[in-house]
Amino acid sequence: MADLALLERLCCARGISGCEEEIREIILEEIRPYADCVEVTPLGNLLAFKKGANRAKTKLMLNAHMDEVGMTVTYIEDNGLLRFATVGGIDRRVLCGKPVTVGKGIPGVIGAKPIHLLTSEEREKSVPVKDLYIDIGALSRQEAEEAVSPGDPVTFDSLFDTAHGMIKSRALDDRAGCAILIDLLKKPLAYDMLFAFVVQEETGLNGSKTAAYIADPDAAIVVESTTAADVAGVPEDKQVCHVGSGPVLSFMDRRTIYDRAYYQMAFDAAKETGVSCQAKQAVAGGNDAGAIHVSRGGVRTVAVSLPCRYLHSAVSLISQKDFHEAETLIERLAEKIAGGE
Known part of the structure; x- marks a missing residue:
C-alpha cells in the first residue's frame, strides 16, 4: 500500500499549477528504478511506461495531477504589501488570515481591512480577493522587491496529521x-501500463489534454479527490459522498459522461477485492477525465476518487482507509481493463 511518509513528502512540497517542478522531481526519484521508460513532456507532464508480465490487450493510461491550487503575486504596493490572484478554484472565504509561503520560501500572511473598521454589512460577507493582500513584513516596495516578484507562486502553509x-x-x-x-508502478504488473503525472489540472486540464494526445491510450483511469460534503448543516441528499465509506465512482460530472461498462466494472472490482466503494451522488465538478475522454478519437474513461472534505483549502481531510482501499480497487480495475475485459 502507498506509504504515508511519501504522501507527506508530496503534500509538503510546493507546486501550484505551472510550478510543479518540485513534485515532479520527487516522483522521478521514486519511480526511475521501476519504470522502463520515462519522459518529461514540453508542458511538464511526467509519463512513465512499465512493462507487465503480459502485453496489454487494451492500452491503458493511469492519470493523476501534480499541481495544487494556490495564488500568484500580481503587484507590489508602495507600502510593501502584495496583491495576488488565485490559481485554481479557491473558495475566497478560507483566505483571510492564512499563513502562506511566497516565492523562494518567504513567509507571509493573507490580510484584509481590520474587522473593527468594517461596516455591519461587510462583516456578513466574505472578503473579495481584490481587497485582500499578502503581508511579508516588508515596509516598502523596494524592500519587498528584494524578496519577491510578480508571478511568484504562493502556497498555503499547513500541517500533515x-x-x-x-x-x-x-x-x-x-x-x-x-x-x-507511484506505489502501483513499483509493483509487478500483470499487463503493460502507462502512468501519467500531469500538470495544470486546476487551471484547465492542460496537462492531461497533451498527455492523452501523446500517449494515445484506448482507456484511462483518472485518480482524483472529490468533494465530500458530509458535514454539519448539509442535507443527506446533498452530501455527494462520505469520508470513510470507500473510494468514489462517478457516472457523470460537468465535463464527462464516464464509460458505463467501466463504471460497473469498478464496482465489480471493489466486490472482488473486498473493499467498500460508493457512487458520487451528484453531477458536479470535473477532473482530467474531461480532457482525456475526448482526446483524438475518444478514450474510454473511468474515475476513481477519494472523498475529501474542505477541498481546495489550506487543509483538506481524507480517510486512511479510503486512501488504501482506493489503491486496491485501482490495481484490480487496471488489471481488468488492460486485460481486455
Missing part, C-alpha cells in the same frame, strides 16, 4: 492520487 485514522494536509488533491500511482 494522521490522527484518528484520517489524513489532514494541504494538496491532498491530487498528491494522494500521485502517491497511489
